[in-house]
Amino acid sequence: MYPEYHREITEALLMDARFLVEGEPEFTCLRENLDFYQQFFEASFGLSLLCQSDYAFLQSARDNDTLSRDICIFLGILCYEMDREGKNIMEELSFSTFAYEEVERLLELSSYREVLEATKSLRDGSSRRNFYHLLARRRLIDKIDDEVFRFTPGHKYFLDFARGIAQGKSEEEE
């Protein structure tokens, strides 16, 4: 009656509040039964399901989410610093692995240090360690081992957000 991975999908999206990403059988199952799940989450919990070609998650109705802000600050600074070092941002985020040590170095030297220090979860090395754990639980990153991680396709949601800001701004200018 219910799709094969119904319980796993519900637990991941609702209870763990994490991304489902391409490559997981749950994600494939969700895409195959997209209409059902959109109705299911809307009717049962009043939540809307956002499903793109390679990631999906349940959107909360909260418009001032601390975690979301922290992620934006973290990704924004990381992108800025990678570009400063002449790296190709989209390629790096999609295909490369990141050493915590290297990310820490970029953040420590960033000209946006003030913003980092004003953000509780990103303020220093030990706070950021917890933050990385949280990102892994929400499946925005995959931990490869104790030293290295990689971003899941979920990061694109936040890149699209940034792109939207620029597009909105350029429309304003026009």
Added chain:
Amino acid sequence: MILKADPDKVLRFVVENFELVRTLYLAQLADNVISREQFNALTKHTGDISINRLFEYKLLTEQYDDIRLNEPVRAFLAFLISEFKPLLPSELEKYRTSFSELFTAIQECPEGEHPILLEQLEALYDEVQRFLENVENNTGQLLRETQHLKANKDKMEYGDRIRRARHLIEYYIAPLNTILNLQHSESIASLLREISAYANRERLLHGYQLARDRFGQLHELLRGGNERILRQSRILSRELLPLIERLQTESEILSGWIFFLERAFRHEVPSFTTRSYRNFFGSSTGANVALFMEQFDQRKEAILLQEEELTAVDRHEVLFDRQLYVESLQEQLPVNDFFGWCREHLYQNEPQPSTERFLKICSIVFEDSEHYEAEFTGRRIDIELEDFIFHVPEVKVSMKPEVRSAKSE
């Protein structure tokens, strides 16, 4: 025509002064002409004789106040240095007119007019050759410009990079793609394919031997040209367009982040996902319930043991008359040694004085603490009961003044 020197001498002059010639070429590439001031600055360290020769050898020409490289020289240097200005697609579009005019003329050439046919075929051959070279130079130059923009060597602002990328796509790359699109019936590439098919037929069927040869040459060139166009078209669609689109996207992402970070705590954020605590039943619910029930199993045994000791219910033993103690305490306030008072009244009022009852009497003050004031003397005294000795502080208890006055009213 160069009057004052032989061609090889001119070339030697170019070789000897190549750096100057290159600088002049790049100056013209940037601004289309070389202004007199710019020219003077660039030739500051050049002798008068060499400067004069630049004009005598017709490498440079004067146009009003400005100076330009002579067109064949400019083209030659462009070829040598491989730095061009990409042609606007409309500059390439002119080839469509010349191709179709020459093609119509060749098709309609009256029989027997061989000399003009041969000249027209030659002209078409040269024109196709020039077109192909221009297209290749153009794609190459666009690719270099895009890569340059990507590496951001000029340290352009993100907004400018986006604008430049959009400009390249809109005015150069997309129209060039249309010109080279073989699927598009109106494209120059399609016209060339049509000419090629015609030349292929005529190289076999034309009645005049020399014309057949020329048609053969033209066909060869167009066959090769088709491949060259396909290659360029592939560079455009597979490399250049995605590269520049990605560049545009990336610049947008970055400028978006920068705008966000300027107001990191005031800017709105995307709605994300939050954990839901609706999990009333989880995988461990069964185990938790079993564990919870276990304690009752054990307690059951304890109750059974006590039941044997139970005697008939004594009303006085069971009920604690709190009100009795409260009233008698309030009558006697202030009490200097509260715990002593408790012990005294325990033995006075209770038929079976017990520790538990003693603690209950003590609690009357603490339960209504808003009515009483407690003053600790700092000493400790021992209160001895049947089975316990309490080592308690000496406490003086009195009624709070506001409660007292309320009562007296």
